Amino acid sequence: MALFRKKKKKEENKWIKCKGCGDTFYVEELEQNHWICPKCSSYFRISANNRIKITADEGTFKEFDKRITTKDPLEFTDLKPYKDRLKDAVSKTGNKEAVINGVCTIDGEPCVLSVMDFAFLGGSMGYATGEKLIRAVEKAMKLRIGLVIISSSGGARMQEGILSLMQMERVSAALALLGKKGLPYISVLTDPTTGGVAASFSMLGDVILAEPKALIGFAGPRVIEQTIGKGLPEGFQRSEFLLEKGFIDVVVERKDMPKYIGKFLRYFSENVKK
Amino acid sequence: MLVLDFEKPLYEIEEKINNLKAMANEKGIDVLQEIEALEEKKNNIIKQEFENLTIDKIVKIARHPNRPYTLDYIERIVTDFTEIHGDRVFSDDHAIITGFGYINSQKVAILGHQKGKNTKDNLYRNFGMSNPEGYRKTQRVMKLAQKFNIPIVTFVDTPGAYPGIGAEERGQSEAIARNLYMMFETEVPVVVVVTGEGGSGGALAIAGGDKVGMLEFSIYGVISPEGCSSILWRDTEHSVDAARAMRVGAQDLYELGVIDEIIKEPLGGAHRNYDEIAGNVKAFITKSFDELLPLSKKKLLDKRWKKWREMTTQFL
Known part of the structure; x- marks a missing residue:
């Protein structure tokens, strides 16, 4: 049965x-x-694993820091214990955190690739997520190759309180160090990229690429509607809107994304001394 | 003056004492004993009500309409202060104050959220909720501080960055992200004081410091307790549970290793004695400067990276 x-x-x-x-x-x-x-x-919307499949060159992706996971330090419970929500997320996605790190080539260019998984607690950033992103930056510095982060996240993870907020500064600080080393960071925004993830590393790419019609913004549309007491204009907070307002560089079709990432990695890495 | 429910017994007894004193003065009677008795009663009330404040009361005190704001601290701590305005691109954001002055004889750059003291003032200050141009104004000042080697002091007190159409159009997330990046890169000491409400990314944008002090009854969190309640509990009734679960108090943050020091408040809260709290805040800033100013730029930045690299890793 x-x-x-x-x-x-x-x-x-x-x-x-x-x-x-x-x-x-x-x-x-x-x-x-x-x-x-x-x-x-x-x-x-696609899982991190599927995203890696369509982004990294076939067979090149070597995952690292696979075991890092959160331990619920606040022992947080709302309608459901955070521990249970975590268990569900782990069994649903087969991953231990909302981001997957690996080294791979994209369009032939070696890089560190971090992919967020919206299916894992809304891609929310907890302290272990932040730690993995920092380690991705450190790996790129160690190997002297570029970094690509593909975001899909509702923002910081509420169940970890202030610990999740601090990841915004931690990851941004790591990126500042990467910048000083002259290594490129390509930020790719997919649907949705909002809150504390948008307001930190996602918006700090040397180049920011986005998939068409992705929701990208600081505050969620509902919060804005409630605050201003009226509806929002058509296309508000979508990729094309951000392109128009000057906050992303290129809106790229999903099929073309690896080509664009590879192009910028290559272009910016030519003078990097190994 | 606004008095919160749980503050009422205290204010009532203070009024009694004042009335008694006035009467004694007027009529020349000796009421020393009565006053002493009332003072003792008052101290008992303070002990009972304020020494072990629960998180719901802490949240109320952190947001107390009479709580001292950035300009109150500047007035008491900073000499020869000159405010500077505008982001040079869009406009001047009144929800964030920036400027230069001195603390003791040390030059300082000041960044701070500013709430309003009354409805009219609050509309002008947008309730302390900054738009992107506010953060970009602080970026300008950070650059100036770096250029002229002036340490930075920030005062954090905001419900959050403003969620509006214009804010999104002008890149609220980019503005905050850039602040986080710059606060880490700036090669001068940064001392942060969380004075009231540390509301999420809008607070963190000016809170990435080498030393972070938090007033005893201030709060600091990833989302407001109300916002957390409506998302996770799907109603507005659980904001106290949310505040407790997220651990938003100064003591919580100290235990979690996120802040460096708790700044003691006058009994009953900072709003009960502006001079006293300003003195405590000044002592924290001076002490932090003593530690940070002698460091070379390299040492300062190495120490800063170590701090952020290690933060929250104890829970891995």
Whole structure:
């Protein structure tokens, strides 16, 4: 019986519904299409593992710092203990934190790649997430190669209180050191990048690239609506809006992202002494 | 003057004492004994009500409308202060004060959030919630401080960075991110005093210091207790639970290794004695300067990196 149910669940997981047009698609079809809806071209939010698959050159990604995870130092409980939420996130994603670190090549260029996972507690940044990002910076400095961070996060992790807030300064400080070494940092923003992640390392890239129509901003749209007491204009806080306002460099189609990352890494790394 | 519910017994007894004294003066009667009795009662009230404040009361005191703000500290601590204005790009943000002056004979650059003292003043100050131009004004001052080798003192007291359409259009997140980067890079000592409400990224933007002191009854957190309640509890009833769970008090932050020192407040809170709290804040700044000013730039920055590199790693 149990076996049967499991099989059925697996069967269901092969079909995914598009939030844009409502049609369902076969996973393989979506995967081949870079998780973009073949019918309406909406971008699906994708896991860190899938993101790595479509970004790093095949077979080059070597993960490091895999074991680092949070230990719930505040023993935080809201409607549900934070420990339980963590367990769920770990079993849902198969990862131990909201970011995955690795060394790889992208479009042939060696770099350190850190990818945030929105499926892991909304990609929120806790102290272990911050630690992993700092270690990614340190790895790039040690290997004298560029750093690429792909963000998808709601911001700092509330369940870790002030400890999560401090990661904003910690990671920004590490990036300042990276900058002094003359190593490039390419920041890639995907849907969504908000709060404490937007207001720290995400906005500090030497070059900032974003996927089309990604939600990017400091305050969430609902908070702004509540504060000002009216609705928000169409396209507000989307990639194209930020491009127009001068806060990101290029809006890049998902399929072209590795090419763009590689180009900037190469261009900025040419004079880096090994 | 606004008096909070739990402060009422204290203010009532103080009023009684004052009335008694006035009457005694007027009529020339000896009321020494009665006054002594009342003073003792008052001390008992203070002990009961204020010595072990629960987090809900601490949050209220941190946000007390009579609490001293940046300009109150500047008035009492900084001599020959001149405020400077504007980010040179968009406008002048009244929610953040910047300027130069002296503490003792030491030159200092000041950055501080500024809340309003009444409704009209609060509208002018945007309730201490800065827009991007406010942070960019502080970036200008940080650059000047570095150029002329002047240490920086900041006063932190904001509900948070302003969540508005204009703020997003002008890059609130970029402005805060740039502040974090610059506060780390600036090659002069940075001393931070959290005086009231340390509201999330909007507070942290000017709180990345070599030494961080926090007033005894101030709070500092990743989100407001109300915001946390509405997101995690999905209602507005649990803000006290949220404040407790997130550990937003000075004692909590000290235990978590995030701040360096707790600055003692007058009994009942900073608003009960501006001069006394200003004196304590000044002592903290002076002590921090004594430690930081003799350091070479390299030593200062190495020490700063060590501090941030190690912070929160004890929990790994």
